[in-house]
Amino acid sequence: MQRAAALVRRGCGPRTPSSWGRSQSSAAAEASAVLKVRPERSRRERILTLESMNPQVKAVEYAVRGPIVLKAGEIELELQRLSSSQWPLGGAGSSACVLFPQVMALCTYPNLLDSPSFPEDAKKRARRILQACGGNSLGSYSASQGVNCIREDVAAYITRRDGGVPADPDNIYLTTGASDGISTILKILVSGGGKSRTGVMIPIPQYPLYSAVISELDAIQVNYYLDEENCWALNVNELRRAVQEAKDHCDPKVLCIINPGNPTGQVQSRKCIEDVIHFAWEEKLFLLADEVRMSPLGGSGSFYNWWSSPSLWPSRCGYRGGYMEVINLHPEIKGQLVKLLSVRLCPPVSGQAAMDIVVNPPVAGEESFEQFSREKESVLGNLARKAKLTEDLFNQVPGIHCNPLQGAMYAFPRIFIPAKAVEAAQAHQMAPDMFYCMKLLEETGICVVPGSGFGQREGTYHFRMTILPPVEKLKTVLQKVKDFHINFLEKYA
Amino acid sequence: MQRAAALVRRGCGPRTPSSWGRSQSSAAAEASAVLKVRPERSRRERILTLESMNPQVKAVEYAVRGPIVLKAGEIELELQRLSSSQWPLGGAGSSACVLFPQVMALCTYPNLLDSPSFPEDAKKRARRILQACGGNSLGSYSASQGVNCIREDVAAYITRRDGGVPADPDNIYLTTGASDGISTILKILVSGGGKSRTGVMIPIPQYPLYSAVISELDAIQVNYYLDEENCWALNVNELRRAVQEAKDHCDPKVLCIINPGNPTGQVQSRKCIEDVIHFAWEEKLFLLADEVRMSPLGGSGSFYNWWSSPSLWPSRCGYRGGYMEVINLHPEIKGQLVKLLSVRLCPPVSGQAAMDIVVNPPVAGEESFEQFSREKESVLGNLARKAKLTEDLFNQVPGIHCNPLQGAMYAFPRIFIPAKAVEAAQAHQMAPDMFYCMKLLEETGICVVPGSGFGQREGTYHFRMTILPPVEKLKTVLQKVKDFHINFLEKYA
Structure with missing residues (x-):
């Protein structure tokens, strides 16, 4: 009142x-x-309840931002209240190439194009992007498929990357991060009811966006297991098993490959990829290749009928840039795809500009080239060192096994959880690895994501941990995990 | 090969x-x-076809970016090929407040915080935003609900706007433009099959995002008609008629109100809004209030269980910022909403920053205040003049009727289309207003959107036209439309 x-x-x-x-x-x-002026309705009478809401949405699970991360956020806020210092939790900055923020700032505030404190190659890139934008501004809507010249640049990047095999700008669709591309393509593919519902084959472990979108779309998740004993390799016989079993209860139409793996980080061999393509051909599957983690210098990816993906270069992801390359799509379906994208008007134009910078790194002769090369070598060298450090240290701990880290910013070690701890977890109505990760968070402040959120073979347990923090901090983190794990084994022996 | x-x-x-x-x-x-190396599959054999794709996606219609806009894009490209000059087609720049790009540039490239060429109030805003961002950067992911301090600023803005009635930051969700908010909330609300499928009440004419999302979600669209003869007023008796008829074949659960109207631009009276709230209460409808067009200084909006919306201030929309305020939602459903949002990780952080600037305009005493006030008065004064100009000119043309333009950057005039033109359209398998708009585009280069894309009473025809171009250009455009219309009437008399 x-x-x-x-x-x-x-x-x-x-x-x-x-x-x-x-x-x-x-x-x-x-x-x-x-x-806002309305008669009070008591809680019991609310219109929208768990019973009346969309059951597919209710069924969605998404561990990467689940209870552990919420708890970590609470701890972080609590510590901020207690002191004014920052809690060094997850994430971690990186000394990204300075060309990136320079071009972004020039695009954002073109008055700066007159400033002598920006290098010429940054200005050249900014002018090119702005000239292609409506009203010469990042603030106007773009075409729904993305700004033309940025799609051309992405196509040129893919062509270079693939040793000259041409990519067509018409097949490039800019997106709001990779997630948007994946869910858009899956949305188009899904159909049918009962036994003819669309089956979507995904690796286990997988990035949980897939399982979440499959659930949202009321499609059928068809699991194929990566081979942990063989460095998370993908085995075509396992694909065959999965597709055969799935045919009993759904219509398998899509095969998702994540390469490099997420969260597992393995890079599949050429032989494996060739086998996968022949398998998809035989089984008439739409092949969706998630290559988000392909290059730390801006992701990429493709579809065979096909999607392709965004930048995960640290300090870029917040711009939500992304792209997909869709190959061999029926022209009518292309029209449907454009229509669907246009309902959301366009991806953020700032994210599109970010993508353009990422696929256009400085080349020899340009002002920013030397600094960029130094920064890149340093970042990649650091990642390689940290990957080795993490693998080595984890494998020294009894009850932890860690495959080599090949192409991800994460480790996904397997952990042994004793029977008593499994019981304790059940008493708390938690998955055993969730229980483990929650204890780790509470006792050390380290936030990792339980393997159950990504999927894992029954009876095995894992967690996903980022290796992005600086080397010295990472060493401390790993040491704390080690100490925690040893204590945990003792406590629940 | x-x-x-x-x-x-x-x-x-x-x-x-x-x-x-x-x-x-x-x-x-x-x-x-x-x-990409794969055996060629002939077109007939393609895996994904119009027959096998998601039928709900196929059913989506989205006129705002339909054939007219595609055609306009083709003409634009063609002209660019013919000459190097720009074709002044739609869109239109605006001299937006310079504080906006300044703060965005500072946030993007924090080194600029040391530059003396930026005003202090711009730096203050940028520092505040960056301090709240992960890694003090727009490039990191944020919390899925949005950056805390930006949600606080949005809540403070709503509180000011609503004369002190407090808004709670916990009820604010930042989104990727308004479209994202609308589709997310509808996704949660939709359930049931057969006669218990969710009915979603929308105004006709409507912004076609609604019909598109309803179709995607396989919900039932329940039309209520705005009263064109009464300046597009919303009449509760019409809501009653619509909901009663809908109950025969679905379960009406949601009432969408667009205020100011889009594309119609009317502002509903207080009495009307009160009636709507009581109606929603009686019928136990979830009330979704789209107030995207509320203030040209950044939109807003709310739900009763409630959503609220983004900036459409020209030169901001490309950042895809947006927010929703959700009131009176069951805590469990709030959890479901956060989960669903987290599947897409976070809205673009640059769009969130843009939203913060929009809800934090300069206040008296701040360095940018005077210039901002001047710019704002000038933009609003111009819009008011152009709105009057457009209404007056349209109403001088025989066969065109235009309601007063109140709260939109668009006119939505009613046009008379003679029987012979309707026949000609049918011969081309086009809606009559689509035929009209296509001819207008081909003959004058002016791109407007046919009313059939928004919905209209049967037998009436409209188009939507932006009034954003500068006054002199707008006059030319209006004169051309007038000449075209008179010729059209003669040709098909």
């Missing part, structure tokens, strides 16, 4: 054209405020 | 940890290139 009283004072806004501007705005604002 | 030959030259990438870095990247790149 307070609300109502507070608002009745304002008069009713005029409804003539002269109301444009302030009075229009206040009339509308008033209407909005009025909407 | 060319592809295969081109690629076989490369050896198989190593699968050891030392492959991190360049060789990892090229091994993965090679794998990707191999994926």
Whole structure:
């Protein structure tokens, strides 16, 4: 009632054209405020409940941002309240190439193009992007498929990367991060009911976006298991097993490959990929190749009928840039894809610009080349060192086994959880690895994601940990995990 | 085969940890290139066809970016090929407040915080945003609900706007533009099959995102008609009619209100909004209030169980910022909402920053205040003049009727289309207003969207036209439309 009283004072806004501007705005604002004035409905009577909501959404699971991360956020806030210092939790900055923020700033505020403190190659890139944007601004909507010249640059990048095999800009679709591309393509592919519901084959472990989108779309998740004993290799016989078993209860139509793996980080061999392609051909599967982790210098990826992906270069991901390359799609389906993308108008234009910088690194002769090369070597060298360090240290701990880290910013070690700890977890109604990770968080402040959120063979347990923190901090983290693990084994022996 | 030959030259990438870095990247790149090597499948055999694709996606219609806009894009490209000059088609720049790009540039490239050429209030805003971002960078992922301090700023903005009625930051969700918020909330709400499928009440005419998302989600669209003869007013009796008729074949659960209207631009009266709230209460409808167009200084909006919306201030929309305020939601459903949002990780952080600037305009005493106020008055004054100009000019043309433009950057005039033109359209298998708009585009280069894309009472025809171009250009455009219309009436008399 307070609300109502507070608002009745304002008069009713005029409804003539002269109301444009302030009075229009206040009339509308008033209407909005009025909407908050409503009789109280008791909680029992709420319109939208777990019973009445969309059951597919209810079924979605998404561990990467699940209870562990929420708990970590709470701890972080609590510590901020207790002290004014920052809690060094997850994430971690990186000294990314300075060309990137320079070009982004120039695109954002073109007045800076007159400033002598920016290098010429940064200005050249910014001008090229701005000239292709509506109103020469990142602030206008773009075409739904993305800015033309940025799609051309992505195609040129893929062509270079693939040793000259040409990519067609018409097949490039810019997206709001990789997640958007994956869910858009899956949305188009899914159909049928009962036994003809679409089956989507995904690796286990997988990046949980897949299982979440499959659930949202009411499709059928068809698991194939990566071979942990063989460095998470993909075995075509396992694909065959999975597709045969799935045919009993659904119509398998899509095969998702994540390469480099996420969270597992393995890089599949050429032989394996060739086998996969022949398998997809034989089984008439739409092949979806998630290559988000392909290059730390901006991701990429493709579809065979095909998608392709975004930058995960640290300090870029927040821009939500991404792309997909869709090959061999029926022209009518291309039209359907563009239509679907256009409902969301366009991907963030700043994210598109970010993508353009990522696929256009400085080349020899350009002002920024030397610094860029130094920074890149340093980042990649560091990652390689940290990957080795992590693998070595984990494998010294009894009850932890860690495959080599090949192409990810993560480790995904297997952990032994004693029977008593499994029981304790069950008593808390938690998955055993969730219980383990929650204890790790509470006792050390280290936030990792339980393997159950990605999927794992029954009876095995894992967690995903980033290796992004600086070497010295990473050493400390690994030492703490080691100590925690040894204590944990003792406690639940 | 060319592809295969081109690629076989490369050896198989190593699968050891030392492959991190360049060789990892090229091994993965090679794998990707191999994926493009596949036996040709003839078009008839394609896996994904209009018959096998998701039928709900196929049913989606989205006129705002439909054939007219595609055609306009083709003409634009053609003209660019013919000359190097720009074709002044739609869109239109605006001299937006300079504080906006300044803060965005500072956030993007924090080194600029040391530059003396930026005002202090811009730096203050940028520092505040960056301090709240992970790694003090727009490039890191944020919390899925959005950056905390930006949600606080949005809540404070709503509180001010609503005359002190408090908004709770916990109820604010930052989104990737308004479209993302609308589709996320509808996704949660939709359930049931057969006669218990969820009915979603939307105004006709409507912004076609609604019909598109309803179709995607396989929900039932329940139309209520705005009263064109009464300046597009919303009449609760019409809501009653619509909901009663809908109950025969679905379960009406959601009532969408667009205020100010889109594309119609009307601002509903306080009485009307109160009636709507009581109606929603009686019928136990989830009330979704789209107030995207509320303030040209950044939109807003709310749910009763409730969503609220983004900036459409010209030159901001490309950042895809947005927010929703969700009121009175069951805590369990809030958890479901956060889970669903987290599957997409986070909205673009640059769009979140843009939203923060929009809800934090300069106040008296701040360095940018005077310039901002001048710019704002000028933009709003211009819009008001152009709104009046457009209404007056359209109403002078025989066969065109235009309601007052109140709260939109669009006019949505009703046009008379003679019987012979309707026949000609049918011969081209086009809706009559699509035929009209296509002719207008071909003959004048002016791109407007046919009313059939928004919905209209049967037998009436409209188009949506932006009033954003500068006054002199707008006058020319209006004169051309007038001449075209008179010729059109003569030709098809």
